[in-house]
Amino acid sequence: MAFQVPPLPYDYGALAPTVDEETMKLHHDKHHQAYVDKLNGALGDNGLDGKSIEDILGSISSLPPIVRNNGGGHWNHSFFWEIMGPNGGEPSGALKSAIESAFGSIDDMKEKFNTAGANQFGSGWAWLVAKPGGELEIASTPNQDNPLMDDAKVKGTPVLGNDVWEHAYYLTYNNRRPDYLKAWWNVVNWSKASEIYEGVAK
Ligand code: MN
Numbered sequence: 001m002a003f004q005v006p007p008l009p010y011d012y013g014a015l016a017p018t019v020d021e022e023t024m025k026l027h028h029d030k031h032h033q034a035y036v037d038k039l040n041g042a043l044g045d046n047g048l049d050g051k052s053i054e055d056i057l058g059s060i061s062s063l064p065p066i067v068r069n070n071g072g073g074h075w076n077h078s079f080f081w082e083i084m085g086p087n088g089g090e091p092s093g094a095l096k097s098a099i100e101s102a103f104g105s106i107d108d109m110k111e112k113f114n115t116a117g118a119n120q121f122g123s124g125w126a127w128l129v130a131k132p133g134g135e136l137e138i139a140s141t142p143n144q145d146n147p148l149m150d151d152a153k154v155k156g157t158p159v160l161g162n163d164v165w166e167h168a169y170y171l172t173y174n175n176r177r178p179d180y181l182k183a184w185w186n187v188v189n190w191s192k193a194s195e196i197y198e199g200v201a202k
Contacts, residue, residue: 023170
């Protein structure tokens, strides 16, 4: 039961100009594929055949770095493709209310999220995380770590996550990570984020 890269739910060029077509091709077909191949190669040796990725991440503290890095890489990218889309929009419903109650406004949340992404030294991710019960928190993680890992500082269900590795933005934005973080909100799939949030907060 090997893991697989899920198909991109839109065209490679669908997020342009915010995320260019070449970046999407390399990121989905090469980077994500490499995480999956290395993860699959490490399953047998670690007694993980047939386990779900969520189960693996939930006991990551007792597994070796190859599983952490590539298991995190597989989950993070599978999530990333889903919470982006060409239609943008704004949050609504329960997620909008929860953001306003936690951060004051949508713009304040975006600013806090962008700061977390900009201040993550080196490679990593910025997250909007829902705690059990629905309380929201902003976090960042190094490398391919994420809030589902049993040893994460901020644990919960990711509602949004942005990849701040240079491979996610360098072709268009070069070294300007803050510009990428600001532009990325144009391609957030808010209906998917709301669906995830409502699943946690129900
Ligand atoms: Mn990436």
